[in-house]
Amino acid sequence: MNKKNNVGIYIHIPFCNGKCPYCNFYSVNFDYHMAAQYVTKLCDAVSIWGEKLNDKSADTIYFGGGTPNLIGHDNIIKIINVVKKNFGQHQLEISMEINPCSCENIDFKLLREAGLNRVSVGAQSINDNELFLLGRTHTFRDVQKCLYTLKSSGINNISFDLMLGVQEQNSESLNRSLNFCIHNNIDHISAYMLKIEKGTHYYKIRKKLSVPCENEEADMYLETNKILKSAGYTQYEISNFCFDNKKCHHNLKYWNLDEYLGLGPSAHSFINNKRFYYSSSVTDFLNKPQILPEPCANQEQEYIMLRLRLNEGLVYDQFEEKFGYSIPQAYIFNAQKYVKTAFLILDKSGIRLTPAGFLVSNKIISDIIY
């Protein structure tokens, strides 16, 4: 039997209860009937792609959104089973993002029995004033209840999203959020800096927001690094920290330029060296799904750019294994000007950024690849 290539499956659940003012992910207001139709269409799409990609088998499934838990455990289980049927049954990492304020009606034990083994909680902070200013509808109490539900359901790989650089945040409040995660042995933490993106409500009112300045934000990032490392976490990507074997294997596919299939409006894919995505419209997806091509950048440069987001960095042997030739010297030459700074380490095995380097990674990476 031919060995199948692994692929990650991303399932976008585009429903939320309202819109957070900083969010630029594609989502619409939750509607029970629309969600039921959506799940049917999604399962059809999984079967169609399963036939098209019959040389590939899924090793990760990731439910993102939106708020995946809004569609309920029965629908999630249905989708998991359809993916398993069409993309193989072997050992899978199955992750789901959840919103802490809407997980009471979800039976995580049933989800765990169906294969769910990783849950990512959109906590963002444990400080109610910060959550309120972020426009989140949950409170610290909801985060506690949600964590209790997950742990008592036997979910033993829990990730928390935390946000850095939010209004009213300071070193003390950041410490409270980090210490909550540490004391509760949260396996994985994604600590993202707040970005004010065009098209969001925050962008419209950006001049009125009292967010920390760039220097304060940088201090918070370095402090997060220090606190989590001294608590035993390993940083493996610019914004991601975990206990030993709890890296998110699905997200690693993006940074390793491995294959993934994204299903649902706005979901992106990288398959057979081609990039494409579904249009950002539930209506399109329900009636006539639009799949649009995305220009492919230079893959060598893209790989270097993505790998330099990882702590492991750009490893020459892995580059050679991926592309079949040694890393071109020009990239090493470009990186050399940073050797004497605190931003980058260059040795026989490869090039990697330090935490201080991650803060200015855009500049360093573009200097290396162009």
Ligand code: SF4
């Ligand atoms: S819950 Fe998440 S996906 Fe939904 S609007 Fe808020 S940030 Fe965006």
